[in-house]
Amino acid sequence: MKKNRSPWIHQLNHDREHVALKEDASSDVVVVGAGIAGISTAFFILRNTDKAVIVAEKGKLAHGATGHNAGQIASYFERPFSELCEEFGIELAGAAQRDVESAWQLIDLMFTEAGLTIPLARFMGQAGFTTYDQIVRHLKDNVYRKKAGLRIEEFRIADSAPFAGSIPKEYEGFYTLVPQSEVLDLLQTDNRAYVASLSFQKGCLNSALFCQEIFQYLRKAYPDRFSLYEHTPISKIALHKGGAILDAGKATISAKKVVLCTNGFEGFTIINEGGLAVDAKFHHYVRGMVGYMSAYLEPMNKPPAAISYFPPGNFNAGDPFAEDPYFYLTRRPFDFMGNDHMNLISVGGPELSLSDRDAYDGDLEYPDAEKDKINAFVRSTYDTAPNKEIDYQFTWHGLMGYTPSGVRVVGEEPKNRSLVYNLGCNGVGILPSIYGAKRISDILAGKKPDRSIFDPRE
Ligand SMILES: Cc1cc2nc3c(=O)[nH]c(=O)nc-3n(C[C@H](O)[C@H](O)[C@H](O)COP(=O)(O)OP(=O)(O)OC[C@H]3O[C@@H](n4cnc5c(N)ncnc54)[C@H](O)[C@@H]3O)c2cc1C
Numbered sequence: 001m002k003k004n005r006s007p008w009i010h011q012l013n014h015d016r017e018h019v020a021l022k023e024d025a026s027s028d029v030v031v032v033g034a035g036i037a038g039i040s041t042a043f044f045i046l047r048n049t050d051k052a053v054i055v056a057e058k059g060k061l062a063h064g065a066t067g068h069n070a071g072q073i074a075s076y077f078e079r080p081f082s083e084l085c086e087e088f089g090i091e092l093a094g095a096a097q098r099d100v101e102s103a104w105q106l107i108d109l110m111f112t113e114a115g116l117t118i119p120l121a122r123f124m125g126q127a128g129f130t131t132y133d134q135i136v137r138h139l140k141d142n143v144y145r146k147k148a149g150l151r152i153e154e155f156r157i158a159d160s161a162p163f164a165g166s167i168p169k170e171y172e173g174f175y176t177l178v179p180q181s182e183v184l185d186l187l188q189t190d191n192r193a194y195v196a197s198l199s200f201q202k203g204c205l206n207s208a209l210f211c212q213e214i215f216q217y218l219r220k221a222y223p224d225r226f227s228l229y230e231h232t233p234i235s236k237i238a239l240h241k242g243g244a245i246l247d248a249g250k251a252t253i254s255a256k257k258v259v260l261c262t263n264g265f266e267g268f269t270i271i272n273e274g275g276l277a278v279d280a281k282f283h284h285y286v287r288g289m290v291g292y293m294s295a296y297l298e299p300m301n302k303p304p305a306a307i308s309y310f311p312p313g314n315f316n317a318g319d320p321f322a323e324d325p326y327f328y329l330t331r332r333p334f335d336f337m338g339n340d341h342m343n344l345i346s347v348g349g350p351e352l353s354l355s356d357r358d359a360y361d362g363d364l365e366y367p368d369a370e371k372d373k374i375n376a377f378v379r380s381t382y383d384t385a386p387n388k389e390i391d392y393q394f395t396w397h398g399l400m401g402y403t404p405s406g407v408r409v410v411g412e413e414p415k416n417r418s419l420v421y422n423l424g425c426n427g428v429g430i431l432p433s434i435y436g437a438k439r440i441s442d443i444l445a446g447k448k449p450d451r452s453i454f455d456p457r458e
Pocket of ligand 1: 032033034035036037038056057058059060061062063064065066067068069070071072073074207232233234235261262263267268290291292293348397398399400422423424426427428429430431433
């Protein structure tokens with residue numbers, strides 16, 4: 001058994017001072033949770049309004065899902081796009097997809113304005129498929145992308161695949177037939193089980209380091225309007241007309257608006273004084289999944305990459321509730337022990353569903369069985385040289401919360417507009433939480449946003 005050791009947390013400044021709230025405070029806005037959602041929300045509120053912001057974090061900045069993810073910037077939902085179109089309609093689903101994709105520009109804006117110099121890689125990512133069912137499912141998404149006016153993603157299918165000649169007519173024009181070697185080159189594998197590839201924009205970012213750097217920037221840029229309190233758990237939120245009081249243990253915080261950026265796992269009660277009860281049980285609807293990851297270092301001799309691999313027999317891949325995991329691999333430059341000429345190869349895939357979310361303990365050791373699954377995948381698909389010993393320097397796990405719809409919740413609580421949400425981790429959360437942050441700053445600036453699939457529902 002190994003410890004929960006994340007490469008993203010490893011790169012943080014461990015000498016940074018953590019300030020806890022010791023006396024009562026007040027602010028225009030309190031953001032609860034200092035992961036990428038909370039820090040980005042603070043960034044855009046401070047930038048786009050004149051409001052003061054306190055961020056209250058129960059542990060340490062970016063030590064939740066943000067510090068234990070795969071660090072891959074991806075713009076897809078953890079649910080087939082076609083399903084979103086069928087549930088919400090093509091127009092709203094298309095708008096939501098565009099919104100998430102717009103967060104690429106928001107990241108650029110944050111990097112530029114905060115003067116960040118941490119690594120950010122952006123490139124064409126790939127997904128590799130082994131079965132007809134996986135391929136048709138993703139082709140269907142491409143058809144819906146076109147209907148929604150979105151750019152079609154490039155789909156290549158090996159002309160030697162047994163079903164290459166019998167793909168339904170409705171998908172004509174949505175893929176090209178190519179030699180299998182082209183597919184294997186894109187997927188950087190010699191595993192001939194892979195017969196199709198899908199290309200789309202992806203990136204790599206240490207989202208925990210990103211939060212730390214944005215926090216340092218906010219502290220300097222807005223010394224009078226911004227504070228972060230760590231080791232400051234919020235146990236109760238009392239909403240009243242026009243504001244809220246938060247119980248932070250040793251002290252209280254009063255504010256006009258409270259933005260929950262807690263990933264869906266709150267651990268507090270919400271009282272709506274004089275109004276309808278707010279469903280504080282949101283987190284009971286969120287399904288907990290623990291994702292396991294391992295990473296190793298090698299010389300920096302290849303460019304950054306992000307590739308997802310859907311092995312055979314994985315019909316439901318992409319479905320967060322599927323039994324069979326898919327594997328996702330990233331390769332990026334990684335400064336390790338003063339050596340900045342290394343690439344970090346990090347691989348995730350195995351996920352375990354939690355029957356009782358509260359049972360998740362971030363300090364739990366990393367089971368050897370999960371590491372073995374990842375190693376077996378790496379040896380069969382990515383790093384296949386015989387007799388090579390791979391030394392996994394990092395093995396870590398993190399908690400993903402899947403909302404019932406698989407969609408993040410962003411906006412004001414209909415029963416009391418003092419309460420605002422940017423939460424619901426889901427498996428892909430970097431871009432959606434940044435988009436959510438900007439949307440919330442617009443709302444707080446008095447703009448009325450268009451109706452969206454992210455809106456909190458009654
Ligand atoms: C294994 C794994 C792999 C992933 N891979 C990717 C990926 O490659 N790409 C991608 O886009 N997304 C990925 N995700 C999802 C992504 O990491 C999350 O969606 C994103 O980090 C969520 O950010 P957040 O700020 O909403 O939540 P978090 O980072 O979890 O932050 C929430 C914060 O709220 C705090 N908090 C909770 N309750 C309270 C309270 N009562 N009082 C005060 N503070 C509180 C917590 O301590 C925590 O710090 C992955 C997630 C996991 C677990």
